[in-house]
Amino acid sequence: MKRDPTAALTTLMTRPYKYIRLEWSEELAALRLRTCVKPIQCYSLAAMAELQRVFSDIAENPGLVKHYVMTSDVPGVFNFGGDLSLFVLLIRARDIESLRMYGRRCIDLVWWMENASKLGVHTTVLVQGDTLGGGLESVMPFHKVIFERSAQAGFPEVLFNLFPGMGAWDFTIRKAGFAIANEMILSGRLYTAEQLQRRSLVDLIVEDGEGEAAIEAVLRSVNPRLRGTLAALEARRHAAPITYESLMTIVDQWTETALQLTDRDLRLMERLARAQVRKAGGGNEGAVAEIKQIELDTAWGEERTGVTEWGAFA
Amino acid sequence: MLPFFADLVMRTDEARRDFETNPVVLDAVAHGMSIERYRKLLLELYHVVWHFNPVCAAAASRVPDAQRQVRYFLYEHMHEESGHEEWVMNDLEAVGVAHADTRAHTASLHTLALNGYNYWAADRRHPCSVLGMMYALEVIASVYGGTFSSAIRESLLLEGDRGVSFISSHATMDAEHMVTLRQVLNTITDDDAREAVVESATLNFFYFTRVFESV
Numbered sequence: 001m002k003r004d005p006t007a008a009l010t011t012l013m014t015r016p017y018k019y020i021r022l023e024w025s026e027e028l029a030a031l032r033l034r035t036c037v038k039p040i041q042c043y044s045l046a047a048m049a050e051l052q053r054v055f056s057d058i059a060e061n062p063g064l065v066k067h068y069v070m071t072s073d074v075p076g077v078f079n080f081g082g083d084l085s086l087f088v089l090l091i092r093a094r095d096i097e098s099l100r101m102y103g104r105r106c107i108d109l110v111w112w113m114e115n116a117s118k119l120g121v122h123t124t125v126l127v128q129g130d131t132l133g134g135g136l137e138s139v140m141p142f143h144k145v146i147f148e149r150s151a152q153a154g155f156p157e158v159l160f161n162l163f164p165g166m167g168a169w170d171f172t173i174r175k176a177g178f179a180i181a182n183e184m185i186l187s188g189r190l191y192t193a194e195q196l197q198r199r200s201l202v203d204l205i206v207e208d209g210e211g212e213a214a215i216e217a218v219l220r221s222v223n224p225r226l227r228g229t230l231a232a233l234e235a236r237r238h239a240a241p242i243t244y245e246s247l248m249t250i251v252d253q254w255t256e257t258a259l260q261l262t263d264r265d266l267r268l269m270e271r272l273a274r275a276q277v278r279k280a281g282g283g284n285e286g287a288v289a290e291i292k293q294i295e296l297d298t299a300w301g302e303e304r305t306g307v308t309e310w311g312a313f314a
Numbered sequence: 315m316l317p318f319f320a321d322l323v324m325r326t327d328e329a330r331r332d333f334e335t336n337p338v339v340l341d342a343v344a345h346g347m348s349i350e351r352y353r354k355l356l357l358e359l360y361h362v363v364w365h366f367n368p369v370c371a372a373a374a375s376r377v378p379d380a381q382r383q384v385r386y387f388l389y390e391h392m393h394e395e396s397g398h399e400e401w402v403m404n405d406l407e408a409v410g411v412a413h414a415d416t417r418a419h420t421a422s423l424h425t426l427a428l429n430g431y432n433y434w435a436a437d438r439r440h441p442c443s444v445l446g447m448m449y450a451l452e453v454i455a456s457v458y459g460g461t462f463s464s465a466i467r468e469s470l471l472l473e474g475d476r477g478v479s480f481i482s483s484h485a486t487m488d489a490e491h492m493v494t495l496r497q498v499l500n501t502i503t504d505d506d507a508r509e510a511v512v513e514s515a516t517l518n519f520f521y522f523t524r525v526f527e528s529v
Contacts, residue, residue, distance in 0.1 A: 038328070039335040045324045085334055085457065089323065092456050093492040098320035263460075270461065274340060 008061040012054070019047040020054070021073060028219050030067035031058070035079065040276050041072060042080040043134050048105050055112045059119055066226060067219050068116065070142070071126045071211075078127040078151065081134030082106075082166075084273035087258060088266050096259055103251035106134065106166040111244055113141035117233040122226060124218050126211045127151045127193075133164050140171035143233055144218050146204045147193035148211045154190035160268040161261055165254025170242045176200045318508055319496040322449060325512045329519035330453060338527045343462050346469025347529075349409055354529035356406050359480070361421040362451075362525075364399045365429045367392045373436035373444035381507070384442055387498040391448070391491070401480040408477035409470070424528055428521035435514050442507035445499055446514025452492050454522060459485030 012031075013022055023032040033054060037047040058065045072078045083102075090099045116123045125142040131153045139145055139153070147153075155164045163185060172181035176199045184191070184199075196202040206214040222229055261269070316324075323330075333339060341347075347355070374388040406416050421429070435443035463482040466472065475482050502508055 039331050044327055044331075046327055085331065086323065086327070088457055089330075089453060089492075093319065093496045095317075095319060095496055097317050098323065101316065101320060267461065270457070273334075274344065 003061055005061065005064055008057070008064055012057040012061070012064075015053060015057075017050050017053075019044075020050050022054070025067075025219075028067055028223055029065060030069060030219055031065045032069045032071070034071050034073040036073035040080060040083075040085075040273075041074040041077045042083050042276065043106065043138070044083045044086070045102065045105070048109060051109055052105070052112075055109065058121060059112070062120060065121055067223070068121050068123045069126070069215055069219070070123075071215075072128065074129070076129040078129050078131035078153075079135030079138060080130070080276045081132045081136070081138075081164075084269050084276070088269055088273070091258055091261055091266060094259065096255060099258055100252065100255045103165060103255050104248065106137075107244075107247045107251050110137065110141055110167040111247065113138075114237070114242055116141075117143070117230045117237065120230060122222055122230060122233075124215060124222075126215055127153070128208070128211050132190075133157055134166055137164055137167045137171070140167060140175065140201070143229075144204070144222070145202050146206060146211060146214050146218065147196065147202045148208045149193050149205055150208050151193050152190050153193075153196060154188065155185050156188045156190070156272070158186060158188040160272070161265045162258055162269075163254065165251045165257075167242075167247055169250060170246055172201065174240045174242060317500045318502050318511075319499045321508070322446075322499060322512060322515060326446075326449075326515045326519065329516045330450075333454065333519050333523045333526075334458075336523050336527065339458070339523070342526070343458055343465060346462075346465035346467075349470055351529050352466060352470065353406065353409055353411055355526070356402055356409070356480075357411070357416060357419045358422055358425045358525050358529060360399060360402045360406065360416055360419065361425050361429060363395075363402050363480070365432070366398075366451075367395055369429070369432045369436055369447065370395075370444055372433060373441040376436065376441040378441075381442065381502070381504070383501050384445070384498060387494065388444065394491075398480065398484075401483070405477050405480050408472070422525065422528055424521050424524040428518065428525065431517050431521070432514070435510065435517075439513070440507050440510030442502060442504075443510035443514035445495065445502075446511040446516075447518050448491075448495055449499070449511070449515045450518035450522060452495060454519075455481070455484040456492055 009024065013024055019035060019037045021034040021036065023034070024030070025032070031054075033051075035041065035047065037044055058068065086102070087099070090102070113123060122144075123142045124144040124146065125139050126146045126148070127139060128148045129151055131139060131151065133155055136153045136155060155168055157164050168185055169181055172184060176184075180199045183189075191199070193202055193205045197205050204214060204218070346352075370388045370392045374385050374392070377385040377388070403413050403416050407413060432444070432447050435447075459481050463478040463485060466478050466481070470477065472478060499511070502511070
């Protein structure tokens, strides 16, 4: 039975969300989702549950939402990615089930994004500020990726002996190729918006403060040819397929790897988590500065001893 | 269905993160604290530790036979924790507080509220609520104890474990305790018991944050 679109929209827009804010544009049938996860802008379990609720509402009402746009309400931060303090807690509790559950919930969100074209939804993301690890992974499946010039991103997981397990490999290989995926994931480096655009991971760079106008321009340019665009994007999925099985296999491997992290690795993860709080609390220096410091410390350690040594952080 | 431990982690996520992201806590973990504040913290901690086993005992005496695994878990835990208030007293002595002064110390309102709630919950709410108290205290100790004790050692120029033996040793021990706590929490299927554990963990995070702030 087909649902009443007005009732469906009312349901979607009036649910009591805590970490996201929704806006609706009638003219373009565009749903704007703004994230503001407290106290740290990351993919906490509660925030992911809200995102999943929105995605389910969209999927249950085909044709209702034609454009999905995601942005952050937190100044200077798009998303810090995985909930590092939760990881530390679950790893210390040797709780593989919950870690796996966390990873699989991430994959379910990524998989929904991957299937958005099939659902008749064009997706656009605007990144204003830092986006790390899972934050960058969550950006990858969007059809249109806009970065403001000062935004930075990367996969720092290797710095604490982990790897990004929620779609980074599949989506980076699809968009940028194997060599670049290798470089980005294995180096743990941070990249500027321009460096990411050169690697085909960002479609459009705009000056700081011009992101909102860029979203509007993208929606208005895609909307008249939406059906054709979605059909082409759907065909792209067949040309360069990403499978749910591959994503799940990788996230399961991520879980096993996470459980093998040592106390040193966990302390490094905690250090990064604390840096995220500093940034979330309005500080200028946050996780990005911390990663740069860790990179420097590592390079210094390598130069001095010839090996990467994390003992200094233990 | 979500294992109860995961459910507990998720439902108390905000309370846990409120502790972890509290500016006073963050500053203490990063830079340690002055000796005056550290003394105050240990004095409050003394009352929490001193009442830990009596709270567990009150709960153990009320746990129904259907949850005997919880009762046995509490017996073992009490045995392990027995006498640890003396570690706190020794740490206090190392930073200049005599045993007699520690015993004579009156707990702050936040500590009284924390301990009072834990007794009340074990007696009137549900005996399994004690597991919520353990969860909160072990998260705090296992995730932050190590870094905090290192920061204290550095900022107060303490040697070895002198003055930080309680916090330092619990950082390691509680990481192991967390594994067994998870196992016992996952055996609880009763909804009332689960709700009581969640409430207790939330309250303990809340009051422990206040205790930390107030020193």
